[in-house]
Amino acid sequence: MSDGDGALAVYVGEHSCRALDGISRVGAELPVEIVHGTRTSLRRLRAAVRTVPGAVPDAAAADAALQALALPLGVVRDADVLAALLASEAEDLEPGPARSAAQALLEDELRSRRRDALAALEAAAGTEAWCEGATLLEAWCRTPPSLPLPAAGEVLDRAERKVVRRLRISGGEPSRLHAARKAAKRWRYAAELLAAGPDDAPSHEHIEAARGRAEAMQELLGEVQDLEVARSLLTELVTAAADGSPSRTGLEQLRARLSARQRELIARAVAAR
Numbered sequence: 561m562s563d564g565d566g567a568l569a570v571y572v573g574e575h576s577c578r579a580l581d582g583i584s585r586v587g588a589e590l591p592v593e594i595v596h597g598t599r600t601s602l603r604r605l606r607a608a609v610r611t612v613p614g615a616v617p618d619a620a621a622a623d624a625a626l627q628a629l630a631l632p633l634g635v636v637r638d639a640d641v642l643a644a645l646l647a648s649e650a651e652d653l654e655p656g657p658a659r660s661a662a663q664a665l666l667e668d669e670l671r672s673r674r675r676d677a678l679a680a681l682e683a684a685a686g687t688e689a690w691c692e693g694a695t696l697l698e699a700w701c702r703t704p705p706s707l708p709l710p711a712a713g714e715v716l717d718r719a720e721r722k723v724v725r726r727l728r729i730s731g732g733e734p735s736r737l738h739a740a741r742k743a744a745k746r747w748r749y750a751a752e753l754l755a756a757g758p759d760d761a762p763s764h765e766h767i768e769a770a771r772g773r774a775e776a777m778q779e780l781l782g783e784v785q786d787l788e789v790a791r792s793l794l795t796e797l798v799t800a801a802a803d804g805s806p807s808r809t810g811l812e813q814l815r816a817r818l819s820a821r822q823r824e825l826i827a828r829a830v831a832a833r
Contacts, residue, residue: 566706567756567757568608568612568706568707568708568709568753568756568757569704569705569706569707570704570756571604571608571753571756572605572608572700572704572705572707573700573701573703573704575601575602575604575605576601576605576697576700576701576704577697577701578597578598578601579598579601579602579605579629579697580694580697580698580701581598582594582595582597582598582599582601582633583598583629583633583685583690583693583694583697586681586682586685587682587685590636590678590681592640592644595633595636595637595640596637596640598633599630599633599634599637602626602629602630602633603630603745603749604749604752604753605626605700606623606626606627606630606749607746607749607750607752607753608707608753609622609623609626610623610746610750611710611715611750611753611754612707612708612710615705615706615707615708616705616707622696624689625689625692625693625695625696626693626696628684628687628689628690628692628693629690629693629694629697631684632677632680632681632684632685633681635677635680635681636674636677636678636681638677638789639670639673639674639677640674641786642670642673642786642789642790642793643670643673643674645786645787645790646666646670646790646793646794646814647663647666647667647670649790649814649817649818650662650663650666650810650814651663652817653810653813653814653817654813657806657810658806658807658809658810658813659810659813660806660810661805661806661807661809661810662806662807662809662810662811662813662814663810664807665797665801665807665811666797666811669793669797709754709757710754711763712754712757712763712766712767713763713766715750715754716747716750716751716754716766716767716770719743719746719747719750719751719774720747720770720773720774722743722746722747723740723743723744723747723774723777724833726739726740726743727740727829727830727832727833728833730829730830732826732827732829732830734784734785734788734822734826737781737784737785737826737829738781738784738785738788740781740829741778741781741782741784741785744774744777744778744781745778747770747774747777747778748771748774748775748777748778751767751770751771751774752771754767755767755768755771777829777832780825780828780829780832781829783825784822784825784826784829787818787819787821787822787825788822790818791815791818791819791822794811794814794815794818795815797811798811798812798815
């Protein structure tokens with residue numbers, strides 16, 4: 561095993577253990593930071609499988625097992641992100657009855673969404689697919705697979721081209737930008753995996769530069785998508801609220817604020833291609 565191979569095995573082992581610890585907490589108190597950390601470790605493991613598929617026996621089955629853990633956790637994480645975003649943005653509205661009414665309504669709605677997401681997560685934890693994922697994490701935590709260091713330049717350049725191509729054809733549409741975001745996420749996690757290799761590797765500078773670009777693009781496109789989800793929820797709540805009510809006024813003000821910010825970010829993302 562080369563130094564690079566050993567470093568990648570350590571990376572996989574660490575994230576397998578972290579994810580295993582996170583999923584073991586399902587059914588008990590599950591703070592925001594535990595959900596985020598566990599989901600991120602699962603994403604990194606899936607990126608490892610996809611980046612070096614030949615090193616993992618039945619890579620497709622391994623990816624599916626990890627996905628079975630990640631998907632229900634993702635619903636909880638999405639609820640947490642939405643709650644944090646809307647709470648912060650609502651606080652910046654003009655003080656008054658409209659803001660107070662909108663904040664109260666959002667607090668109830670978002671609390672309910674997280675409660676439902678946690679219930680669905682606990683139900684998923686009893687399935688066969690979940691058990692298969694947990695078994696895989698246990699095995700990799702004990703003995704992580706040895707991953708050969710792939711040609712970093714080729715892997716990362718191909719991933720970046722995919723992001724650029726999706727941005728180019730997006731037309732600034734949030735749904736198409738979401739596809740670009742997914743590609744940027746894969747680019748970023750591939751760069752993080754490869755960055756776990758030796759610091760003196762010839763491609764180290766290339767990897768670090770790619771990781772910086774990938775992180776910046778993922779964060780930008782992630783914010784666009786978070787705003788899209790928030791705007792969708794606000795539209796639902798506006799439609800259900802009584803005409804002329806303080807809550808409807810506050811929700812409409814908040815939606816306008818988020819729409820303006822999203823347009824600004826979309827312009828930046830499209831220009832970055």
